[in-house]
Amino acid sequence: MSASTSADNEIILKAEGVGKIFPGTVALQDVDFEVRRGAVNVLVGENGAGKSTLMKILAGAIEPTTGRLLLRGEPVVFQSVRDAARQGIGIIYQELNLCPNLSVAENLGLIDPPTRFGFDIDRARQVEKAKALLTRLEHPIDPNRLVDDLRIGQQQIVEIAKALAADVDVLIMDEPTSALSSAEVEILFKVIRDLKAHNVAIIYISHRLEEIMRIGDYITVLRDGRRQADALVSDVSVDWIIERMVGSTGLALQGKAGDLGDDALTIRDLSLPRAAGGFFVDHVSLSVRAGEIVCLYGLLGAGRSELFECLMGLQPQAVGRIEVGGKDLAGSSIPARIRHGLVLVPEDRQRDGLVQTLSVRANLTLASLRRFTRFFSLNSSTEKSESQDMIRRMTIKVSSPEVEVTALSGGNQQKVVIGKSLMTGPSVILLDEPSRGVDVGAKAEIFRVMRQLSDAGLAIIFSTSDLKEALGYADRIIVMSRGQITAEFPRDRATETGLVEASTAAFLALERQVS
Amino acid sequence: MTSEGLSAVKSGPSRRRLPLALLLMSFRTFIALIVVFVFFGVTTPNFLDVPTLVIVAKHVAVNAILAIGMTFVILTAGIDLSVGSIVGISGMVAGTLLTRGVPLNVFDVTIFPNVIETIGICLAVGSGIGLINGLLITRLNVAPFIATLGTLYIARGAALLISDGATFSNLVGDPKLGNGGFPFLGSGTLLGIPVSIVSLAIFAAVAAYVAGRTPFGRHVYAVGGNERAAALSGVRVNRIKVCTYMISGFCAAFAGLVIASELVAAHPASGETFELNAIAAAVLGGTSLSGGRGTIAGTLIGAFVIGVLSDGLVMLGVSSFWQMVIKGIVIIAAVVLDQMQRRMYRRFSLEAQLG
DSSP states (O other): OOOOOOOSSOEEEEEEEEEEEETTEEEEEEEEEEEETTSEEEEEOOTTSSHHHHHHHHTTSSOOSEEEEEETTEEEOOSSHHHHHHTTEEEEOSSOOOOTTSBHHHHHTSSSOOEETTTEEOHHHHHHHHHHHHHHTTOOOOTTSBGGGSOHHHHHHHHHHHHHHSOOSEEEEESTTTTOOHHHHHHHHHHHHHHHHTTOEEEEEOSOHHHHHHHOSEEEEEETTEEEEEEEGGGOOHHHHHHHHHOSSSOOOOOOOOOOOSEEEEEEEEEEEOTTSSEEEEEEEEEEETTOEEEEEOOTTSSHHHHHHHHHTOOTTOEEEEEETTEEOTTOOHHHHHHTTEEEEOSOIIIIIOOTTSBHHHHHHGGGGGGGEETTEEOHHHHHHHHHHHHHHTTOOOSOTTSBGGGSOHHHHHHHHHHHHHTTOOSEEEEESTTTTOOHHHHHHHHHHHHHHHHTTOEEEEEESOHHHHHHHOSEEEEEETTEEEEEEEGGGOOHHHHHHHHTHHHHHHHHHHO | OOHHHHHHTOOOOOGGGOOHHHHHHHTHHHHHHHHHHHHHHHHSTTTTSHHHHHHHHHHHHHHHHHHHHHHHHHHTTOOOTTHHHHHHHHHHHHHHHHHTOEEETTTTEEEOOOHHHHHHHHHHHHHHHHHHHHHHHHTSOOOHHHHHHHHHHHHHHHHHHHHTTOOEEOOOOOTTTTOOOTTHHHHOEETTEEHHHHHHHHHHHHHHHHHHHSHHHHHHHHHHHOHHHHHHTTOOHHHHHHHHHHHHHHHHHHHHHHHHHHHTEEOTTTTTTHHHHHHHHHHHTTOOTTSSOOOHHHHHHHHHHHHHHHHHHHHHTOOHHHHHHHHHHHHHHHHHHHHHHHHHHHHHHHHHHHO
16 A cells, blocks of 8 residues: 555655664665654554664664655755754654753753853743743643652653754654653643644654554554555554554464463562552562463553563562462562572663673573582583583574674574573573564574473563564463553454553553543 | 575674784783883893893782772772772781780780781771772662772771871881781792782782683673673672672782882871772773773783883883873873774674674
């Protein structure tokens, strides 16, 4: 399906054949993208589809490897985000980019503060301007309050106000609603309609398809770094979007689980309170049996990563029972949990998974050095041979175990992190978004290894926001939304629509409560 | 280019294909050491004679021992500014034990520990200050720079308080008290080699073994390379950090003993600014202040470059003012080269990936 190019809206910004190669991964390939004035241009795709890369290119944060950008018909090269901002392109990142130690007004005037005779900051005028902006957003937050003291939703409003503080022709919004309550979402939508009326072009990125159906005008679907489809939102349905996002090629269903063993992991009433009230993890109970692969499906912010962190002992405020092999691990240290057979492959491998300064071998053996130690000494020959075995078993593409781990591609780095966890001899493996930032081939290999492990009697939980992964690889799918388990499907009864509905169930429930 | 095509050629860089420039860069400190040796060998008569070299090595020994301890701390991405003060307090503790003993007023006697016990107590004091540093940093979340800056002042003040600022001289002990033999550490020889140089060799060998061949060493590198990933892999990050500060304190206390023994005197201001020399040696040897990168061998070479440079310049008759300028330039040049090498390596491995 090709886009309806009926041009009742002028194209202000255009990407032509844009591509981006990072060391190890091709994030974006030959993508065309048109941004129209006075319209909401929606960008959707699964995690790793290349949305954020494209958005960063448009905002001037990174330079494309190939292709070019056209602004108002003229080719442009943005030197920096500031350069792009000068030319009328604003961006609201998904992660908040505010200085928590400064007041609301100071944050809003950070780039271009009003000055007296060009010397010192005119505080009164700064507060005035901030007040005006916040009133426009119908959110009269006191401009003198510290950002640190605001609720996340309010901070998001400040973030939006910050983007509006500069006069923008194009405003990029990356999942702007992920931290907002439904009332705040309504205000945001009102602001968006207001901006549309002022002929601003909005690029809107979201996972919440029902939101897109409400607010979007044009939609572009990315998949695996390529443009998959584009259309007018009024012409398409949620099912159409899901189909384009997920696709149907490549990943064959994996073999079904054999005989299941006893409960390997049992969680009872696990909760992680949120400082601002409510829960990241809301009274979760579940159990996983030996030889079973369970998928934890949910959108961003559903509490999946937090649940894993509670299980691994990274969240000291967590309460509840965590039993591995019949022993309660609540309150024990990370090394103790690893000794009892629990191990986590974290979501962000650069931040939590790899030691970038060490070799592949040293990364693989880091969690299991005890096994290679005699008296005080590391036995380097067994360390070397076992890491070589693991490299073969995980099919890690590397010329020697001594190569620095950063020289590997994303997929191979992920295999190193998984290999490291396997070397501890676990009985339960938690994998948080194991396919994030991993190319298609490596993705299939990772899931093949997971099935081998479950056949060997390990209990596996992986989290994903990718429908195809959830439906294709799990024996059982548990859906989380706002920290709660909202549905549970055995593999043969799970459907795409069922999963999508359950993943937003808690938000809808909240909305009903509010209205 | 397809993503499959990319991943197929994504084997890491192989050693064989390292370009010559990169190879030279990786041995830059060693090359620098050879250069300073050759330079002073040519320009300064007698510089390469054995007695001169022994004197240079003895001068290097103190800074190198400090730098070895410092390397462990810097590998965890920390810093230890207190080592100079530990040098001072260690000598002062030795001085007071050897000359005044431990007066036990209750029994109206004074106990004089023998030299071995004295050394043990001094090393315990140094390690104890390291322990305090470590606990401040890990339990109370004080930044390493601030925590060790604080103990720098405290330990220096304590060293001055011990004698009210006076120097303990003539630390030869008294045969009647059974505490003689202290000067052996600084001026004695083993098989014809000065004890301080033998000590340096032992410290370097043990440290290289601990850093390279033990789980503890690996954990130190992991903590410095990525603390979060190390913690998630079951590394007891806090314990590792505390241990590195204790090692640093231990090394500093030993260096203080060597100095006091060489001079046969303990001065409370001894060791001032030594922390900076130790950091310089480690950095010159390729230790990254952001943690995770560096070797004991590199630090040792770095300490020798600094030591040979300063002794050589003295023998050449270069004024001490110019010596400081030159030392500063060398340190900055070392770090600039380090960054250049890392950029070259990154570009090289990226090119190797893309085929």
